[in-house]
Amino acid sequence: MLEILAFDADDTLWHNEPHFNQTHDKFRNLLADYQDPEWVERRLIETEIRNLKHFGYGVKGFTLSMIETAVELTEGRITGDEIEQIIAFGKAMLNAPLRLIDDVPEVLNTLGKHYDLMIITKGDLFDQETKIARSGLAEHFKYIEIVSEKHPEQYRSILQRHQIQPKSFLMTGNSLKSDVLPTLSIGGHAVHVPYHTTWIHEKVAPELLTRHTFHTVSKLCELPALLEKLQQS
């Protein structure tokens, strides 16, 4: 029997990746006089992923990666004014209005009557906390867990800390790599809710999915009906 429903936050409860995509666009435009936009894009993604080991996830590390890429791609000719614009791109992301995904409050309201709800989100602590506060959703959740990475050990540690059995735990999120596969690997249940755009670092090779059983819904509002069906079966 399911008891705990956990949810990813970015691109599951609220829109996030579009802010990154829009900032990638702004960054390519900013450097358009120096370099080919496709090359800028490729180098920014490479720098971002290479810097994860220094910075972890989140907007601050991404902003530093934009600055590093800009200096490299302009061979140091980037101007102070352009650097200031990149810092402003980062601050704009941190302060961007938070847009909930359709039907989220209603779905949480319905499910909260039958289950304990949890958020498990990865990223900058400060940034994620302010997003949770701005979302107005905190009251729905019994547990809020902000982690630096979503590997199986982080899920195992959260479940142990709260004395939750994996078989009573279901994780819902948009990332196969961070939400679905690690939860399955520790014996929990998972629901995939695809988001229309996925960061390349979160993409999973299709062959990794063939051995696994999980559920997919196209929108979060389909989750209550799916859970009702699962509990009856």
Next chain:
Amino acid sequence: MLEILAFDADDTLWHNEPHFNQTHDKFRNLLADYQDPEWVERRLIETEIRNLKHFGYGVKGFTLSMIETAVELTEGRITGDEIEQIIAFGKAMLNAPLRLIDDVPEVLNTLGKHYDLMIITKGDLFDQETKIARSGLAEHFKYIEIVSEKHPEQYRSILQRHQIQPKSFLMTGNSLKSDVLPTLSIGGHAVHVPYHTTWIHEKVAPELLTRHTFHTVSKLCELPALLEKLQQS
């Protein structure tokens, strides 16, 4: 009766502020051809504190503040090479060897026989987690709490979550502002272990301290004897 001993981490369990001070020195030197070092220092501190509301605490936000200050103080004449050096300062801080403060493992070993130990540290999640891992101290602690701010509400929430009575809780740390005063304000006990250098943002006006009762030890190795005396009185 005391049951839980909580410890701050930066400048209580390991050295941290000297990395920031050394980086301030490097930054002043980098800009020495553009501006007077004292002015650079003052403007960097102002930018750091002004940006806390965007970035929170930690090295990544500090690095962005250095870049922002450099652009402003050079009126945009900062070179790409100098920006790269600032990013390298930040990465060097993130990867700096972690030096434990004297006697920390022995003190934790002694106290862990009689109390449950906890870390409460504020800052970047990713950065604090890697420091805790590199410290080799994690096994001493029953609870590890990384928070974005150390106001009374964060302490209250941690104690509630673990069902800890404030009167059984003692917080030890180098910051009067972040460790001692908020713990006292929620009814807990506190021990101050001054560190030889304090970030200006953590300083407290002396008159704020007069109404409070807390203990001070000059070194962490004096803590076990102090606790023994307290438990007997």
